[in-house]
Amino acid sequence: MSNDEEMVVTPWEVRGEVDYDKLIRQFGTQPITDQLLKRLKKQVGKLHLQLRRRLFFSHRDLDTVLDLYEKGKRFVLYTGRGPSGPVHVGHLVPWIFTKYLQDKFKTNLYFQMTDDEKFVIEQDLRIEETTKYAYDNALDLIALGFQPRNTYIIFDIKDIALLYDIALEVAKRITFSTAKAVFGFQDSTNIGWIFWPAIQAVPCFIHAKLTGENVPSLIPAAIDQDPYWRITRDIAPKLGYQKPAQVHCRFVPGLGKGGKMSASEPETCIFTVDSPSTVKKKIWNAFTGGKPTVEEQRRLGGEPELCTIYQYFLYLFEQNDEKLADLVRQCKAGETVCGDCKAILTERVTKFLLEHQKKREKAKDKVEEFYIMR
Amino acid sequence: MSNDEEMVVTPWEVRGEVDYDKLIRQFGTQPITDQLLKRLKKQVGKLHLQLRRRLFFSHRDLDTVLDLYEKGKRFVLYTGRGPSGPVHVGHLVPWIFTKYLQDKFKTNLYFQMTDDEKFVIEQDLRIEETTKYAYDNALDLIALGFQPRNTYIIFDIKDIALLYDIALEVAKRITFSTAKAVFGFQDSTNIGWIFWPAIQAVPCFIHAKLTGENVPSLIPAAIDQDPYWRITRDIAPKLGYQKPAQVHCRFVPGLGKGGKMSASEPETCIFTVDSPSTVKKKIWNAFTGGKPTVEEQRRLGGEPELCTIYQYFLYLFEQNDEKLADLVRQCKAGETVCGDCKAILTERVTKFLLEHQKKREKAKDKVEEFYIMR
Numbered sequence: 170m171s172n173d174e175e176m177v178v179t180p181w182e183v184r185g186e187v188d189y190d191k192l193i194r195q196f197g198t199q200p201i202t203d204q205l206l207k208r209l210k211k212q213v214g215k216l217h218l219q220l221r222r223r224l225f226f227s228h229r230d231l232d233t234v235l236d237l238y239e240k241g242k243r244f245v246l247y248t249g250r251g252p253s254g255p256v257h258v259g260h261l262v263p264w265i266f267t268k269y270l271q272d273k274f275k276t277n278l279y280f281q282m283t284d285d286e287k288f289v290i291e292q293d294l295r296i297e298e299t300t301k302y303a304y305d306n307a308l309d310l311i312a313l314g315f316q317p318r319n320t321y322i323i324f325d326i327k328d329i330a331l332l333y334d335i336a337l338e339v340a341k342r343i344t345f346s347t348a349k350a351v352f353g354f355q356d357s358t359n360i361g362w363i364f365w366p367a368i369q370a371v372p373c374f375i376h377a378k379l380t381g382e383n384v385p386s387l388i389p390a391a392i393d394q395d396p397y398w399r400i401t402r403d404i405a406p407k408l409g410y411q412k413p414a415q416v417h418c419r420f421v422p423g424l425g426k427g428g429k430m431s432a433s434e435p436e437t438c439i440f441t442v443d444s445p446s447t448v449k450k451k452i453w454n455a456f457t458g459g460k461p462t463v464e465e466q467r468r469l470g471g472e473p474e475l476c477t478i479y480q481y482f483l484y485l486f487e488q489n490d491e492k493l494a495d496l497v498r499q500c501k502a503g504e505t506v507c508g509d510c511k512a513i514l515t516e517r518v519t520k521f522l523l524e525h526q527k528k529r530e531k532a533k534d535k536v537e538e539f540y541i542m543r
Numbered sequence: 544m545s546n547d548e549e550m551v552v553t554p555w556e557v558r559g560e561v562d563y564d565k566l567i568r569q570f571g572t573q574p575i576t577d578q579l580l581k582r583l584k585k586q587v588g589k590l591h592l593q594l595r596r597r598l599f600f601s602h603r604d605l606d607t608v609l610d611l612y613e614k615g616k617r618f619v620l621y622t623g624r625g626p627s628g629p630v631h632v633g634h635l636v637p638w639i640f641t642k643y644l645q646d647k648f649k650t651n652l653y654f655q656m657t658d659d660e661k662f663v664i665e666q667d668l669r670i671e672e673t674t675k676y677a678y679d680n681a682l683d684l685i686a687l688g689f690q691p692r693n694t695y696i697i698f699d700i701k702d703i704a705l706l707y708d709i710a711l712e713v714a715k716r717i718t719f720s721t722a723k724a725v726f727g728f729q730d731s732t733n734i735g736w737i738f739w740p741a742i743q744a745v746p747c748f749i750h751a752k753l754t755g756e757n758v759p760s761l762i763p764a765a766i767d768q769d770p771y772w773r774i775t776r777d778i779a780p781k782l783g784y785q786k787p788a789q790v791h792c793r794f795v796p797g798l799g800k801g802g803k804m805s806a807s808e809p810e811t812c813i814f815t816v817d818s819p820s821t822v823k824k825k826i827w828n829a830f831t832g833g834k835p836t837v838e839e840q841r842r843l844g845g846e847p848e849l850c851t852i853y854q855y856f857l858y859l860f861e862q863n864d865e866k867l868a869d870l871v872r873q874c875k876a877g878e879t880v881c882g883d884c885k886a887i888l889t890e891r892v893t894k895f896l897l898e899h900q901k902k903r904e905k906a907k908d909k910v911e912e913f914y915i916m917r
Binding site: 330 | 659662700701704707712714715716718719720728729734738
């Protein structure tokens with residue numbers, strides 16, 4: 170990834186060096202300000218590390234949702250996953266944040282498994298594969314501690330009967346021209362992919378459809394997904410629904426050079442089902458901000474801002490802010506070498522995953538309890 | 544309708560004077576030749592009047608289906624209806640022909656009520672309306688004598704769970720570019736409409752999906768619907784299905800000048816629920832090929848080829864070919880005046896509809912027996 174490559178961020182492609190301030194301006198979203206964090210803190214007590222560390226950095230109407238909440242009005246959470254492969258640790262990051270919001274605000278979560286999207290978008294993926302991944306990925310979600318009493322998983326293909334009428338209402342109000350401008354569709358785009366944004370809009374309104382309670386949804390997701398709900402926000406009032414609000418997070422970096430993470434390059438991601446030895450190997454091969462030799466590292470110090478190992482601490486594996494700052498300081502001062510950090514991270518990830526894998530195994534008996542059409 | 548207006552025939556628009564030979568060339572279909580009629584006659588005995596009178600005039604692969612049938616292989620029938628309003632007598636014409644094919648070849652019929660299509664296409668139509676019409680229109684189909692044992696009605700919105708996976712398979716293989724070329728989609732077309740051809744393709748394969756028996760479907764329909772299955776025929780082999788075959792009929796003319804019929808001008812159509820007095824009034828006001836005065840008519844004779852009343856005899860209400868020829872001869876010779884024909888037609892349509900309305904009423908108790916998801 171070179172600095173001079175133009176930044177491209179769409180729901181299907183992230184390319185070039187990402188400038189998050191520029192994204193806020195480009196997408197027309199709002200930054201999460203200190204003031205807004207203060208308001209949140211008043212509601213929830215301690216701020217989640219993903220807020221403290223500005224990993225969630227942008228929003229639409231989070232303030233409006235808080236206004237309503239302070240007046241005693243509810244909202245619901247909606248997020249999802251495109252099941253085109255196994256879940257890696259990066260995928261868990263926004264889900265963990267979603268769980269935090271759910272616990273603090275005591276809300277329902279609607280979670281969409283977009284098996285239909287992945288099928289129409291990915292040339293070589295078959296329906297049997299994407300529906301299998303959808304089930305498999307749900308195990309990772311459930312393993313994070315979500316409860317059936319307020320968590321509803323939508324499997325698009327299985328649950329299409331629930332989604333289709335609202336999807337038609339949405340689709341009728343989106344011209345190809347709009348879809349082209351917002352998503353960059355081309356003449357070579359297939360008509361399933363072109364229709365699909367209508368399906369992605371539906372969970373924003375599904376709570377209202379199922380319960381009659383017309384409350385807004387708040388969507389925690391990576392900012393590349395924003396275009397979907399930008400359109401949905403325009404249409405919601407025409408259908409008599411509340412506009413969905415959003416909180417946007419950064420892209421979770423991988424272990425490759427430049428923080429690249431791609432399921433097609435499995436050595437750049439740690440999958441939730443990886444064995445301890447695989448985890449160790451992947452972390453040991455990760456791209457860091459360290460110097461080529463120990464001697465240079467001791468003399469010049471490392472560059473945590475380039476280091477993928479550091480990102481893992483930042484996002485999930487060092488919850489203590491002071492200790493995180495220590496890691497940075499020690500690295501820059503040349504007091505630690507990459508092997509030190511890699512050893513600590515390997516231990517923490519391994520411990521986390523062994524625990525996660527146990528819960529994931531238990532989740533197999535419970536998936537149906539989470540079906541929205543239960 | 545003026546002769547110099549350019550002919551436009553798409554699934555949503557028929558404009559200008561229709562030249563059926565030109566349509567065969569434009570669409571690249573095959574004419575139903577005398578030889579093909581002879582083959583059909585060997586299979587079915589007497590040819591239906593809609594074949595004898597060349598109302599069904601074009602086809603794709605009807606000969607292939609007959610080849611298979613002669614070798615003991617089955618096929619199924621598929622046709623449908625866009626439920627955007629009440630059914631008029633013109634709609635019954637291809638359904639009556641379909642019933643004839645079903646009886647002669649002892650096949651299953653899959654009948655698609657495209658409530659989703661009509662909703663996304665017609666600006667002012669609501670989902671509640673189109674689903675209500677779908678149910679209501681099914682009564683007219685059932686009143687024609689179809690039986691639940693081999694007739695399966697698909698209500699798109701209700702039955703989307705059955706259709707969606709195959710629709711995705713089809714949609715993945717149609718680019719916007721192709722859809723634009725085949726259907727004339729534009730930038731202002733909504734994304735629901737753009738996706739919809741994938742749904743229209745599904746019933747071609749639904750028998751194979753439900754029974755595992757991979758047989759071709761034969762689709763009797765007006766020729767304007769051909770583009771849908773032209774695309775479907777390209778895709779079928781890629782999905783491992785048989786290409787659908789088609790027989791194409793002419794557009795059933797209405798009672799307005801130039802044979803125009805439009806549900807938005809109700810006086811140009813006879814609806815199946817019209818009362819005898821309404822029928823009488825509509826027929827009495829119909830555009831004919833008669834002369835302005837009785838004296839002129841007696842002296843110069845009329846022009847049946849311009850006459851909408853004649854078309855009603857041709858399509859349905861004079862089953863006897865010799866009597867039909869007599870009607871033409873007498874009109875041209877000035878032996879009859881328009882009032883004579885109008886009186887005969889009024890009597891026949893009224894009798895037909897009173898009977899139809901009774902069966903339609905009884906159908907209300909039976910609709911669910913025809914549900915494909917029964």
